[in-house]
Amino acid sequence: MPSRIVVTPRSAHGHPAIERLRSAGFEVVFPSPGAVPTPEELIASLADSAGYLAGVEPVPRSVLIAAPRLRVISRNGTGADSIDLAAAEELGVRVLRAPAANAQGVAELTVALMLAAARSIPFASAAIARGEWGRREGIELAGRRLGIIGAGQVGRRVARVALALGMSVRAFDAFPDPSFAPDGDFAFAELDDVLSGAQVLSLHAPPARQPVVDDRALALMPRGAILVNTARATLVDERAVLDALDTGRLRTYATDVYQVEPPGMTPLTTHPSVIGTAHLGGFTRESIDRAMTAAVENLLDALDSDRERPGDD
Numbered sequence: 001m002p003s004r005i006v007v008t009p010r011s012a013h014g015h016p017a018i019e020r021l022r023s024a025g026f027e028v029v030f031p032s033p034g035a036v037p038t039p040e041e042l043i044a045s046l047a048d049s050a051g052y053l054a055g056v057e058p059v060p061r062s063v064l065i066a067a068p069r070l071r072v073i074s075r076n077g078t079g080a081d082s083i084d085l086a087a088a089e090e091l092g093v094r095v096l097r098a099p100a101a102n103a104q105g106v107a108e109l110t111v112a113l114m115l116a117a118a119r120s121i122p123f124a125s126a127a128i129a130r131g132e133w134g135r136r137e138g139i140e141l142a143g144r145r146l147g148i149i150g151a152g153q154v155g156r157r158v159a160r161v162a163l164a165l166g167m168s169v170r171a172f173d174a175f176p177d178p179s180f181a182p183d184g185d186f187a188f189a190e191l192d193d194v195l196s197g198a199q200v201l202s203l204h205a206p207p208a209r210q211p212v213v214d215d216r217a218l219a220l221m222p223r224g225a226i227l228v229n230t231a232r233a234t235l236v237d238e239r240a241v242l243d244a245l246d247t248g249r250l251r252t253y254a255t256d257v258y259q260v261e262p263p264g265m266t267p268l269t270t271h272p273s274v275i276g277t278a279h280l281g282g283f284t285r286e287s288i289d290r291a292m293t294a295a296v297e298n299l300l301d302a303l304d305s306d307r308e309r310p311g312d313d
Contacts, residue, residue, distance in 0.1 A: 004029055005299065006045045008037050009055035009076045009292070011283070017292040024300055026051070039063055046070055051299050054083070056261070056279075061087035072302040076295040077102055077282060081207050081232065094302055098294035100153040102282025107157035109281045110202055110230045113254035114141065114162075117226045118200075120252075122275050139251075142166030147198025149173075149212055150205030150231065151188070156180055158202055170194045195220040202228045203235050211237040218244045229255040230281045238268050245273045256281050 004027045012018055013033045021028050031037040031045040036057045046052060046067035053074050061084045064070065073083060074096045088095050116122060119138040127134025146162045148155045148171040156177075159169045163184030176188040195201070195217050205212060213227065214237040227250055229236055238259070244250040253268075254275040261279055263269050269276050282291065 003027070003051070003303070004049040005051040005053060006031060006042075006049045007053040008032070008042070008057055009053065009295075010034055010036070011288045012053065012055075012076070012292060015288070015292050017289075017296045020296050020300065021053075026303075043067075051303055053295050053299055056082055059083040059088075064088060064091055064093060067093075072096065072299055074098075074295045074299040074302070076291040079207075079232070096295075096298040096302060098291045098298065101291035101294050102284075102287040103153035103157060105284040105287035106154045106204075106230050106281035107161070108284075109256060109277070110154070110158050110204075110228055111161050113228045113230070113256070113275060113277070114146075114200055114202070114226065116275055117228070117252035117254045123272075141200065144168075144199040145170065145197045147171070147194040147201045149191070149194065149201070149203050149235075151176065151180065152204060154230070155202070155204035156182075158204070159186060162200075167200075170197055192220060196222075198222070198225060200226045200228065203231045205231055205235055207232055207234055211235055211240075213237060213241065215240045215243075218249055221249070223249055224251045225249070226251050227253045229253070229257055231257065233257045233259045242267055242271065245271055 005021050006029050007018060008031060013030055018028060029045050031041040042063050043066040046063065048069060049067060050069055051072050052070060053076065055076065059082060064084060064087045070093050072094045076098055078097050078099050080095055080097060083095055085095060118141055120136040123136055124134055142165055144167055146167045146169045148159055148169060151171040151173040155171060159171060160182050162169050163182055163186060168185035170187055170189045170193065172189060172191045172194045199222050201221060212235045218240055241253050245253060252273050252275060256277045256279055268274055
């Protein structure tokens with residue numbers, strides 16, 4: 001009987017990269033094609049599986065304990081926040097990622113949200129759809145300061161586009177790359193310096209124990225700033241953001257990520273100064289292809305190396 005690989009990303013069903021798993025002799029199982037699997041579906045499908053090509057679904061300790069043959073989890077993206085990494089390490093399950101596979105897609109969405117917020121595009125489009133001539137005075141991004149928190153693959157791409165638009169850019173990163181020196185008014189800076197000048201603030205940081213954007217951070221930012229989050233919902237204190245929107249300290253909060261997904265109707269999602277998208281930063285044809293190809297290659301390489309280990313027979 002061939003070894004089993006469980007595949008859960010909604011974009012994986014029917015993707016040609018999955019055929020490489022079958023061609024390599026693996027049985028491919030989709031617990032819930034086109035949908036995010038439930039913990040019960042995961043437990044049932046992983047019980048006798050060696051590999052797992054994972055999407056965004058939570059993978060808690062209970063799921064990993066129920067998969068005694070599981071050797072490798074391969075994510076079709078950069079983040080692994082939803083996986084209990086401590087339990088995976090304890091149980092000897094390798095967790096692999098596809099870094100930068102969706103960086104271009106996320107960066108382009110970030111810029112789109114910046115522009116949508118500056119020109120109130122969702123408001124204008126909704127008014128036209130209702131047969132109304134709705135207009136709000138916009139602002140131009142040229143000449144304004146963009147603050148970036150997290151200058152990795154995505155943040156650097158956003159910085160280059162912002163500079164091309166005529167913005168100045170200040171970026172905070174825990175490990176700044178001195179070789180990144182794009183043309184234009186760009187510099188790395190300390191976090192408070194980035195916040196205090198950020199007329200637009202864009203988040204591209206890894207998970208943090210505490211929100212990066214809280215009451216204190218918002219008080220440092222110029223009044224009427226735009227906040228864009230295409231990284232992680234936990235980087236933002238939602239209550240503080242709502243207060244800032246209500247008082248006008250923030251002009252707009254544009255987000256692609258939420259504490260619970262889908263978020264349903266909440267004070268945040270229904271606020272008139274919030275622009276929300278459905279976690280579609282990496283949901284482009286090109287990003288999906290890069291991520292799926294990388295995830296499959298990582299999975300095959302890891303399982304092949306396990307097969308070659310002495311004593312595994």
